[in-house]
Amino acid sequence: xxxxIKAIDQVVTGDYAIYHGDACELIRAVPDNSIPxxxxxxxxxxxxxxxxxxxxxSNNDGAAFWEHYQFLIGELLRVTAxxxxxxxxxxxxxxxxxxxxxxxIRDFRGDxxxxxxxxxxxxxxxxxxxxDPVVQQQRTKSLRLLHKQxxxxxxxxxxxxxxxxxxxxxPGDNETAIAGGLEHYAGDALDVSPAAWEKQADAMxxxxxxxxxxxxxxxxxxxxxxxxxxxxDISQSRTxxxxxxxxxxxxxxISPLQLDVIERCIQLWSLPGEAVLTPFMGIGSEVWVALExxxxxxxxxxxxxxxxxxxxxxxxxxxxxMAALLGVAA
Numbered sequence: 001x002x003x004x005i006k007a008i009d010q011v012v013t014g015d016y017a018i019y020h021g022d023a024c025e026l027i028r029a030v031p032d033n034s035i036p037x038x039x040x041x042x043x044x045x046x047x048x049x050x051x052x053x054x055x056x057x058s059n060n061d062g063a064a065f066w067e068h069y070q071f072l073i074g075e076l077l078r079v080t081a082x083x084x085x086x087x088x089x090x091x092x093x094x095x096x097x098x099x100x101x102x103x104x105i106r107d108f109r110g111d112x113x114x115x116x117x118x119x120x121x122x123x124x125x126x127x128x129x130x131x132d133p134v135v136q137q138q139r140t141k142s143l144r145l146l147h148k149q150x151x152x153x154x155x156x157x158x159x160x161x162x163x164x165x166x167x168x169x170x171p172g173d174n175e176t177a178i179a180g181g182l183e184h185y186a187g188d189a190l191d192v193s194p195a196a197w198e199k200q201a202d203a204m205x206x207x208x209x210x211x212x213x214x215x216x217x218x219x220x221x222x223x224x225x226x227x228x229x230x231x232x233d234i235s236q237s238r239t240x241x242x243x244x245x246x247x248x249x250x251x252x253x254i255s256p257l258q259l260d261v262i263e264r265c266i267q268l269w270s271l272p273g274e275a276v277l278t279p280f281m282g283i284g285s286e287v288w289v290a291l292e293x294x295x296x297x298x299x300x301x302x303x304x305x306x307x308x309x310x311x312x313x314x315x316x317x318x319x320x321x322m323a324a325l326l327g328v329a330a
Contacts, residue, residue, distance in 0.1 A: 005029035008304075011311055016287055016297040018314065020307040023279040023300040024072055030079040030277070030298070036176070037270035038076060038277035039286050041089035041257050042069060042112070066115065072279060073119045079277070082172025085124055085269045086277075088112055089257050091163050094142070103143075103156065109164050121168035129261060130232040133160035165261060167269070178271055181219030182226070186263035189233035190225055192218045226264055234260045240285050240313050256282060262289040270295055284310030288317055 009020040019026050043065075076086055090112050095104040113123055137145035137160070144158040185192050194214060201211035212220065225233060239256040262285055270276055272294040278286035281299030283306050290297040291314070301307040 009307070011314070013318075015291060015318075016299070016314060018281060018284065018287060018297070018299040018301070018307070018310055020301060020304065022302055024068065024075070026300045027072065027075045027079065027279060030075075032078055033081050034275075035079045035277045035298070036081050036084050036274040037266070038080065038086040038279070039089070039262060039265050040087075040278045040280045041282070042280055066111070070115055070119065073116055073121070076277075076279070077119055077121060077170055080170045081175070082170055083174030085167050085169050086121070087165050087167040087265045087269070088116075089163060089165055089261065091161050094161070105158075105161075109166065113166055116166075116168045120171065122171060124167045124169040126164055126166045127228070128230045129163035129165065129234055129258075130230060131160055131162055132236065135236070136160040163261075165265060167265070176271065178269060180271075181215065182222040182267060183215070183218065185218075185222045185225065186260040186267070187225060187231075187233040188235040188238075188260075190221060192221055226268060231261070231264075234258050240283055240288055256285045259285060259289055262286050263293065266290055266293050266295060281310055282306050284313045288313055291317055291321070 005019065005026060007019040007021040007026060011018050080086055090109045093106040093108040095102055095106050097103055100106070117123055133145055136142065142160075143149055144156060145160055146157075150157045197211075197214050197217050200217070204211040211217070225231075236258060238259045240259070266276060266289055270290075273296065275296045275298055276286065276290040277298045279300050281287060281301040282303075284299065284301075287297040287299045287310065299310065301310060
């Protein structure tokens with residue numbers, strides 16, 4: 001799947017290749033124009049520290065962070081097939097009194113967009129993902145979300161921070177059309193069961209209209225959800241197991257990207273059998289979804305505890321898929 005590669009450790013099968021090491025080094029082994037689609041959540045500049053490694057991009061702030069990340073953005077452009085896409089999960093970041101000298105918001109989403117455009121990517125699309133402000137306040141203890149702050153002085157009150165998926169296209173013509181409808185729905189607000197279709201089909205027949213075939217109806221209903229610029233129907237709790245990935249003195253914020261988000265992106269912008277690349281694999285969420293959706297996967301992860309959890313998560317999925325193929329209980 002890759003050229004000669006130097007990794008700390010690796011697990012390579014016919015369906016996936018996951019490597020323990022520095023993404024900025026590992027990606028050099030990926031051939032030019034070989035990746036149909038990629039998706040990742042980068043370290044959020046200056047917000048968290050993941051390891052003590054000097055190779056860890058999260059240990060850099062300001063210009064140093066962007067120098068390292070810009071290198072990787074350029075490499076992602078090199079390895080992506082012409083006309084194909086790469087998606088990035090981002091959020092706006094809090095501006096802190098002790099860091100910026102004021103309390104407010106840093107435009108990290110905009111910084112990421114500008115960095116990709118500067119590297120030669122085309123800004124293809126974006127979607128805003130709704131986040132529960134009550135859960136966010138409980139997790140972050142943000143002053144701006146407290147009701148008592150609203151009552152005391154609302155000049156310091158503000159909305160919660162949403163997630164975004166910003167997607168970029170490599171210039172050039174796509175040689176392999178991503179053709180076909182959407183066959184299933186990832187989310188928590190839409191019923192696309194045969195029973196739901198029968199109910200709507202009966203109503204259409206009663207009105208003198210011919211109903212869509214079931215598969216066409218599913219694709220149209222799902223696309224209407226996915227085409228929305230704001231996704232309010234993501235299951236916030238549908239994530240991979242991560243607690244055993246914590247180190248003894250690990251950060252308290254570990255919150256893997258929701259599987260619904262990854263699944264939608266992979267459904268929209270890749271084909272079964274194609275490779276999906278994630279340079280910041282974490283505990284393996286993108287790899288897990290790619291495999292579940294009958295794609296292949298390539299992932300890089302620097303942090304040892306995360307990489308080992310990604311291996312466990314991926315192998316458990318492997319066992320489940322094999323059991324389903326053989327028609328036995330996993």
